[in-house]
Amino acid sequence: MKSLLMLIAILTLAATAAANPLIFCDWEDWGCEGFTVLATAGQGPMPIFAARVGAPDPVHTMFGGVKSLRLINNSPDIVPEAYISYVYGLQPGDRVGMEMAIYDETPDGPPTVSIWGHWCLNLPGDPHTIAMDAGGVDNPGTEAGWSMVTCYWTVPDLPVGPGLGLVIKVRVGDMPGDRVWIDDLFVGASCHGGCTWVSPCWYSVENETTTWSDVKSLYR
């Protein structure tokens, strides 16, 4: 929770931001029924098996809920990726922040999990074209079980256009059958020109401002 509040504070304090959105996705029935991930990348027609699951699979319960998202590697030679959020309409210098719960059964070894991003010029229509790698965090968990992971990106000097944005993704390594779980995804951005956010659960539109209080009020 501390890092989440920091995420909000950093994005809110961005000096000339026109909007400070925050979207939330928890893969529960009320917001995400039928939805798992936005897209996948890797080998074959289904490089990751993505499913909304409940007990006995692990579920992150900090904010309530009975479901999480399970990701299983199905890509023999390339580490597959699950795309979980897009933010576009960005400009160089804008910031994007993300916090999410990750369940890694093996913090010191495979299966591995990474939170990664790539910059794209063609969102939302073609999220697979990579204009530039955006980096991320490898194996963020420090102990077996759930870890809250935070990551920030600043838009580099790329051609400005309506499709300039960030694809946030989860990499699941290293072998077919390896699995991780994620839950309770927050994505915020400081957008100088207004931007659009997409997640498997909710869609946010330009200039819509969703605050942490708004999110919490939906779950009382």
Ligand SMILES: [Ca+2]
């Ligand atoms: Ca959940």
Ligand SMILES: [Ca+2]
């Ligand atoms: Ca691991």
